[in-house]
Amino acid sequence: MATREQRIHRLIERSVADRRTGEVLWRVVSPDGLDVVHGNLDRPFFIASVSKLFTVACLAQLRDEGRLAWDAPIAGYLPDLDLRGLAVDGGRDVSGEITVREVMAHTAGLADYFEGPRPDGPTTLERALRSDFGWGEAEVVEWTRAMTPARRGRGLYSDTGFQLLDGVVERLDGRAFAESVRARVTEPLGLAGTFVFTPDTLDRFDEMAVIRHGDRELRLPLLLASCGGQGAVVSTLRDGVTFLQAFFDGGLFETTLLDEMLTDWHRIFSPLEYGTGVMRFRLPAVLTGFRSFAFEGHSGASGVVWYRDARTGVIVIGTVNQLQQRQLPYQLMIRTAAVAAS
Template identity: 30%
Template structure:
């Protein structure tokens, strides 16, 4: 009871900032003897929420399953699965073409050096504030080709750059291998096996896409959200996101031993704050300057630009999922999970 009250207080401190209008938090442990859920602004554990980049974990699962089945290798050249015309001119750095040297590992670990069409160039993120729009995979690739890569692909180095196109490309690779649209692959490999009845990749007007807050403005962007399929287009609930997160880390979706091979973390661009990136998921070290070196251990999982989050804190066996639904302040979700992890007494 005491710890539940402590968690609730930390949640209320975040929602009391008067920049958050609706939110939900669900915290559990593996055994199930820790379970606390808090809602705000009418949001509750079964309310639909936009996953944004937290849905990258779904794409990661599919890649890992195909890897485990021997249907692809992380060392595979992306060109093995993607048409030459799509790749040509995608990664040209200092006059040299690296497009056909990119590997699946480069994409998964965010070490491709490719720029992010969502934050750079025509800036899709800003466009989201003014209109609902649809963008195809081919258009994402063309937008990326207009931008300058940040470095040559170099998975052995310490460089990483967070870019949505890495996951969009992996989504395309998955579809080519499976011969199915991504929504069917997710259903086959994740939603069905875990019994997720309210988690989906929206494909039409029959699917609910929740509104997103930008400051105090409510935005309805079903076309845009539906476009970012492999990099952040899924809808779920806190309850089902918790089921998935536990499945991700407890071996229900792929052998746990694969996580050890993915645990090579690199610092991302400055705008990503304390986040490091491993093989398809984020790592947030808690013993760092950001916590005045008062924290211990690490958070593993993912967050999204809408304020969604799904993180596991192995040191205290704590799973934390939820949504702050605030496009203007996505960093609030990271601050909240760091506070929860450090403040919870196991």
């Protein structure tokens, strides 16, 4: 009979053989000592929106330090930014009232500048796929102000919100977001292969695993260098497990904050839900071989999953490096986690 490790490797190899996937890097770790790796543990790859967990870690530390109140209006921490018109509730501009917590939970009513519909044509992502370009905080605010706001209190995934949250970290720390991540997260945890990709590191772009969009290999260094904690963190399989364990086990901030993060779940994209800064992936048991999973962590649009199952403790860190087929990493995550938990 095949071992769990052999069965997991077979599942991964099937994904590798799937012509829709890009370079597959995968790691599955279980509490009983199982640790299955496919690919180089130290191969760097863009973790896309999983980067948001690094923003959340910084925000949690700032709260622990008594320098940030999650229930305070975010505008108070961004006094130099004109947020008027970004959030509207019942026809009333509430941009000065939306809280840090609401922005972290994607319930502030902010449009999504990155993949949301823009009144002047294609989405920001669609434009960049045609011709790579970069932007900054001011452009994000301007673009979002021109978009139709969402309904406050209802879940709508917004990269604009995390642009603002990165700005909060920068203003409170008095340094670039990438420097806060280095000082607060990567250096304390010894994450040697993890950093925020910025305009200062454009020359390192070719070190990373290639992201594909269908059959096309993407070169989007300017886009990625613009995304900060929304989607510009580079990491590895080795560092991913270390980070996720620290995030959930108190290695980065007080674990009491997790009780707040992992409540008030609301749907954003079926079957993805959001708490406060943390994503959850759940499917009905009938669709998972009648195994019940509650994967908590975060996903990324380029085929990235960084999750720990709340019920079994199994951790899955991986990427299929494919932007177009977004279901692929979830399918592999469920299958490999099910074997690891068996």
